[in-house]
Amino acid sequence: xxxxxxxxxxxxxxxxxxxxAILSAAGRMRRSTALAAAGEGAALAAFLGVAVAFAALxxxxxxxxxxxxxxxxxxHTEKPLLYRVAGTWGSHEGSMLLWCxxxxxxxxxxxxxxxxxxxxxxxxxxxxQGALGTVFLAYTVFASNPLARLADPPVEGRSLNPLxxxxxxxxxxxFLYAGYVGMSVVFSLAVAALVxxxxxxxxxxxxxxxxxxxxxxxxxxxxxxxxxxYYELGWGGWWFWDPVENASFxxxxxxxxxxxxxxxxxxxxxxxxxxxxxxxxxFTFSMLGGFLVRSGVLTSVHAFAVxxxxxxxxxxxxxxxxxxxxxxxxxxxxxxxxxxVFAPISRESALVLNNILLSAAxxxxxxxxxxxxxxxATGGQPISVGPxxxxxxxxxxxxxxxxxxxxxxxxxxKRGDAAGVAQRLGLAMLIALGAALATFAIASPRHVLGxxxxxxxxxxxxxxxxEIAERTRAFRAPPAETxxxxxxxxxxxxxxxxxxxxxxxxxLGACFETAWKVEAAETLAVGQSLDAGAYHxxxxxxxxxxxxxxxxxxxxxxxxxGGALVCEAHPERRTFPAGGQTTSEVAxxxxxxxxxxxxxGERRDGAAAPVWLVRAYWNPWASLIFIGPAIMALGGLVSxxxxxxxxxxxxxxxxxxxxxxxxxxxxxxxxxxxxxx
Amino acid sequence: xxxxxxxAAAAAALCLGAxxxxxxxxxxxxxxxxxxxxxxxxxxxxxxxxxxxDSEAELAADLRRIVREQVAAGADxxxxxxxxxxxxxxxxxxxxAMSLGxxxxxxxxxxxxxAGFLLLLLRLxxxxxxxxxxxxxxxxxxxxxNDGPTDTIAPNIGRQEGRRVT
Numbered sequence: 001x002x003x004x005x006x007x008x009x010x011x012x013x014x015x016x017x018x019x020x021a022i023l024s025a026a027g028r029m030r031r032s033t034a035l036a037a038a039g040e041g042a043a044l045a046a047f048l049g050v051a052v053a054f055a056a057l058x059x060x061x062x063x064x065x066x067x068x069x070x071x072x073x074x075x076h077t078e079k080p081l082l083y084r085v086a087g088t089w090g091s092h093e094g095s096m097l098l099w100c101x102x103x104x105x106x107x108x109x110x111x112x113x114x115x116x117x118x119x120x121x122x123x124x125x126x127x128x129q130g131a132l133g134t135v136f137l138a139y140t141v142f143a144s145n146p147l148a149r150l151a152d153p154p155v156e157g158r159s160l161n162p163l164x165x166x167x168x169x170x171x172x173x174x175f176l177y178a179g180y181v182g183m184s185v186v187f188s189l190a191v192a193a194l195v196x197x198x199x200x201x202x203x204x205x206x207x208x209x210x211x212x213x214x215x216x217x218x219x220x221x222x223x224x225x226x227x228x229x230y231y232e233l234g235w236g237g238w239w240f241w242d243p244v245e246n247a248s249f250x251x252x253x254x255x256x257x258x259x260x261x262x263x264x265x266x267x268x269x270x271x272x273x274x275x276x277x278x279x280x281x282x283f284t285f286s287m288l289g290g291f292l293v294r295s296g297v298l299t300s301v302h303a304f305a306v307x308x309x310x311x312x313x314x315x316x317x318x319x320x321x322x323x324x325x326x327x328x329x330x331x332x333x334x335x336x337x338x339x340x341v342f343a344p345i346s347r348e349s350a351l352v353l354n355n356i357l358l359s360a361a362x363x364x365x366x367x368x369x370x371x372x373x374x375x376x377a378t379g380g381q382p383i384s385v386g387p388x389x390x391x392x393x394x395x396x397x398x399x400x401x402x403x404x405x406x407x408x409x410x411x412x413x414k415r416g417d418a419a420g421v422a423q424r425l426g427l428a429m430l431i432a433l434g435a436a437l438a439t440f441a442i443a444s445p446r447h448v449l450g451x452x453x454x455x456x457x458x459x460x461x462x463x464x465x466x467e468i469a470e471r472t473r474a475f476r477a478p479p480a481e482t483x484x485x486x487x488x489x490x491x492x493x494x495x496x497x498x499x500x501x502x503x504x505x506x507x508l509g510a511c512f513e514t515a516w517k518v519e520a521a522e523t524l525a526v527g528q529s530l531d532a533g534a535y536h537x538x539x540x541x542x543x544x545x546x547x548x549x550x551x552x553x554x555x556x557x558x559x560x561x562g563g564a565l566v567c568e569a570h571p572e573r574r575t576f577p578a579g580g581q582t583t584s585e586v587a588x589x590x591x592x593x594x595x596x597x598x599x600x601g602e603r604r605d606g607a608a609a610p611v612w613l614v615r616a617y618w619n620p621w622a623s624l625i626f627i628g629p630a631i632m633a634l635g636g637l638v639s640x641x642x643x644x645x646x647x648x649x650x651x652x653x654x655x656x657x658x659x660x661x662x663x664x665x666x667x668x669x670x671x672x673x674x675x676x677x
Numbered sequence: 678x679x680x681x682x683x684x685a686a687a688a689a690a691l692c693l694g695a696x697x698x699x700x701x702x703x704x705x706x707x708x709x710x711x712x713x714x715x716x717x718x719x720x721x722x723x724x725x726x727x728x729x730x731d732s733e734a735e736l737a738a739d740l741r742r743i744v745r746e747q748v749a750a751g752a753d754x755x756x757x758x759x760x761x762x763x764x765x766x767x768x769x770x771x772x773x774a775m776s777l778g779x780x781x782x783x784x785x786x787x788x789x790x791x792a793g794f795l796l797l798l799l800r801l802x803x804x805x806x807x808x809x810x811x812x813x814x815x816x817x818x819x820x821x822x823n824d825g826p827t828d829t830i831a832p833n834i835g836r837q838e839g840r841r842v843t
Contacts, residue, residue, distance in 0.1 A: 235731055242726055344801050356793030363789045371773075371782045380778050384720045386728065386771025393786045521697035615697060 003068050006056025007147040013049025014137040016042045020130030028123035036123040040111040043126055046133055047104035054101050057146050058088045067153035070094060070146050075157040076578055078549035086170035092294055093146035095173060100136050102181035107133060110185055117206060124192030132184055135317050143313050168228040176221030176248060180286035182214025183251060187283035190276045191325055194332040199276055204266035207279060209640055215255040216636030222248050223629035234584040234599050236617040238625055241390045246369045247289035250362055254282045257358040260351050268340045268413060270348060273333045280329055284322040291318050343415040350408035357401040364393045402456055406463020410470060428466045432459035443516055453511025460504025464497045495639025502631030509624025518618040523604060523611040533618035535596055536560045542612060550574040555600040559589060571600040595619040696730040696741055703745050712748045715757055716741060718771050728771055
């Protein structure tokens with residue numbers, strides 16, 4: 001009964017989304033407040049419907065109701081509660097339902113907090129969001145019903161992939177989807193702006209919080225996925241340039257570009273067309289990501305919820321939505337305002353440069369991901385594009401961008417002073433060079449690129465420090481003055497500084513770990529040992545450690561350094577009888593910022609006694625790889641809490657005349673044009 | 678299709694940094710290091726986008742053995758890759774060859790950056806305050822005065838009107 005209620009609510013949500021699209025569009029065309037308001041009501045109803053369906057599916061998973069085919073295929077009674085809950089979005093159908101839940105939730109939030117938008121823009125955006133909701137809900141209802149019943153329910157379910165039974169991965173999809181789908185709001189706002197033919201500072205100010213929120217969530221989602229790969233796949237890598245990783249990385253890159261270009265549109269009224277283009281592209285890449293992950297056109301270690309036949313439908317949805325968006329862009333963009341003038345050396349130019357390099361990076365990742373398909377389709381030999389390609393193309397682009405990054409925030413709008421900026425960054429440059437040279441001299445073995453990478457990371461962090469010092473006139477003004485300025489800095493400024501510094505922290509960790517990682521592997525009998533870097537690991541014994549739905553061997557490994565005990569590592573090798581899979585549970589000893597990473601491999605027959613293959617990695621500064629993105633996401637959130645951007649605080653229409661409220665846009669745009677933004 | 682999916686599932690389940698297995702290792706550490714560097718650029722053909730350095734699939738172990746034998750016999754990276762490509766096709770290389778067929782792949786990053794800079798330059802030049810008519814505008818004006826077709830220039834005029842005055 002509960003599943004049927006859910007299925008009914010889902011169908012209702014589809015109807016409501018359609019109503020939302022039609023009524024809101026009609027409300028805009030007839031300039032009718034009543035129709036637009038009804039459309040907004042439908043948006044709320046659509047969200048409620050999907051929420052009920054989602055709750056019903058989750059209930060099915062928690063109570064192991066195997067008469068629901070999705071539950072039977074993806075759950076198991078012996079699975080711990082957390083993973084039964086996470087199973088709700090662990091399958092193709094469930095993940096599409098989560099996608100729809102996020103889509104309609106964003107629609108509702110837009111309705112509830114969108115009071116500051118002009119009526120026309122708002123009705124258009126709600127209509128566009130409704131259209132997106134209709135398409136995706138129609139797909140869910142007709143092609144991937146998550147609540148379909150089985151005529152002949154099995155006694156036991158087929159378990160979820162054990163590799164996916166992991167806390168980081170349980171929460172990875174919700175973050176990722178909230179990020180992906182957050183871009184849908186930006187997409188809808190872009191469509192609305194094109195229909196209205198007006199992209200001004202007020203519009204850009206509205207796009208920014210949505211982009212920031214989606215970007216932060218996406219950052220967390222990607223970092224969680226990477227963290228999962230790091231400790232679950234068991235060979236110490238954290239980024240593989242895998243198609244599925246690329247699928248989530250491309251929307252992130254575009255969103256990053258959008259966060260930066262929308263600043264120019266907001267503050268200077270320039271780049272309006274480009275910002276709209278990026279807003280459309282961000283959700284297009286999100287949809288592309290959703291398609292690539294599910295369609296099975298690309299092979300990946302993260303193979304998940306793959307279904308080639310329905311992939312074609314998803315591709316059609318992607319083509320239709322993005323096609324409509326970009327066709328509208330091609331038609332309307334030429335009417336958009338070109339905006340303010342700026343000099344070659346200026347904040348605007350720096351942000352454009354950022355966008356050029358991020359676009360090139362996105363194009364590289366896109367081409368690297370799809371090129372094998374393109375070549376095969378054009379009759380060429382099948383080829384592979386793997387990590388070596390991305391290391392040779394993506395990395396130089398990003399290095400170029402990162403070297404220039406600290407200069408950007410110090411440049412003035414409209415016309416900057418390159419020499420002055422270089423002078424102000426002198427201290428940061430000295431610190432970075434010192435760090436690189438010191439690393440080169442001290443770290444063994446010598447590694448030029450590793451040292452340069454450390455220098456780059458320090459350059460970003462020191463650059464962020466210089467930027468704050470400049471803003472507060474530290475060491476130049478009296479301390480009281482500096483303190484006053486420091487406390488008076490807008491949250492947006494802090495957010496930017498945090499995000500840039502977080503990127504530096506990430507670079508530091510990534511480069512140090514990659515350059516100075518130590519790998520050791522031996523087959524050990526009980527009592528034998530191996531050395532990994534400065535650490536001496538002894539296999540003391542191996543015990544059985546069966547869990548609720550798996551059998552396991554646990555290695556009791558003692559790690560010492562210079563004779564002193566450092567940690568007891570207990571890696572496991574688990575076998576899941578339900579699916580016949582084997583996974584390894586890695587033991588990670590945290591040593592400051594570094595990880596001693598221990599893996600227990602298979603049991604083999606030794607000369608006298610059984611031996612186990614034990615692998616140990618010394619991953620120096622590996623924590624920074626995950627702390628960095630956390631700081632970046634925090635930066636996004638801090639920026640989001642800025643008073644100017646807080647939802648609902650945006651200027652309200654001065655008059656109650658709803659026919660065509662002018663908003664505060666014209667005067668704001670005029671102020672911006674005068675450079676007072 | 679089903680067999681492929683099964684193989685893929687088996688390979689995915691067994692993905693451990695396989696190449697470090699001491700049973701396979703070469704005695705000479707320098708040769709071993711060279712072999713490992715090659716492994717990272719060679720694809721495990723039956724796996725889900727993994728290098729033979731990472732994969733525990735049987736085929737990956739076979740490929741590792743072949744590469745190690747060749748490295749031990751003194752072959753360099755190019756020779757080993759030529760051998761593998763001749764046997765398994767370009768698909769086996771994780772770093773696509775810089776060939777004509779892959780020109781688009783390798784040139785794309787530079788092209789996008791180039792196009793971006795070109796657009797930026799055009800904008801910076803066009804957006805400079807124009808106090809005098811440019812040659813192009815002179816020509817257009819002449820055309821209008823001589824009763825030339827005006828429809829081709831209408832969009833430009835529209836854009837100029839839309840331009841904000843600062």
